[in-house]
Amino acid sequence: MNQDNKSEFTKCMTKTAKQLLDWYDRNRRDLPWRAAHGESADPYHVWLSEIMLQQTTVATVKGYFEKFLTRWPSVDALAAAPQEDVLQEWAGLGYYARARNLHKCAQVVVEVHQGSFPQTEEGLKALPGIGDYTGAAIAAIAFGEPAAVVDGNVERVVSRLFRVTDALPGAKKVIKAHTAEITPTKRPGDFAQAMMDLGSGVCTPKTPKCLLCPIRGACAAHEAGDMERFPVKAPKKAKPTRRAISFWLEHDGHVLLERRPQKGLLGGMPGLFSTPWEERPAFPAKEEWLTHRPSEDYWKPVEGMAKHTFTHFHLETKLLAAKADSKLNIENGFWHPVADLDAVGLPTVFKKIAVLRP
DNA sequence: GACCCGTGGGA
């Protein structure tokens, strides 16, 4: 590409960014963490929302964002909270490492950065829970840095715009480079949000609404008529099914719960005691679950079964119930009032199992 | 690069 063509190309892309920003101004959605037009966004709000929005829909995040902001109005307040309280408020949102890192990040911002977030992509990415996407998003939206913001929506939009035939996730580097080419130095934060809005509402995975697209004139896939081919993705693995038996032990209106280890699945969260979650064709027989029961009381099977799907496996669980003679002390166990079960903040999988109880 | 890590909604 010679110099003339390159400048022509750049001009074209600048025009594309402008068209997209005009579309954004006309179709802007009002979101709790979004600053009013022309106002600058609060870095704490932007950070909190971006962490919650990782792999999570806007509709789901709204309620959690409001709850967190009410309870912890500043990064200092969040840093000062006990981890248990943060996990309890996060319960149901999933990907609980996000909550642990959120809390850690708040403490680092307060203790290392005097309560102010770093303003560059690199500085932000050094914080716990902030990776390529989130670092670029905060830099662009909160601090006006012309960072290339690439999430799942942008991957789809850009792979169609440039007709990227390489498969994800290998194509991430190429897509990031293309995104950088079209990211304007003016209003980079609005541009990033416009790209994501476009991806979620117009440039959808199936039957994209190209007639409503403000930049279809620049889209190579639209020109070729094979939009749905992009983004190209590597094939996925099938999910195995794991089976287990959980234990509902009650005494005097209290149920025995377990505080799970910090690392791994549902780390740091409360749950029911159970046999190990293993891939197997049938549920553990009595000889087997006997060795995992939390007490030697009389265990009786409960009607029904709970099903839940995690990122990489399906889980089927049956429930056994027993009455305890006393609130015995058990390693990593604690007793919680049954009437107040909601307040403990159980992950969804355990809520499903708990509703089976007698 | 491959794997681990939740949940809810829509097609």
Place this chain on the structure above:
DNA sequence: TTCCCAAGGGT
């Protein structure tokens, strides 16, 4: 029902 996907990050 089943599959896909959603403003990904850590190891």
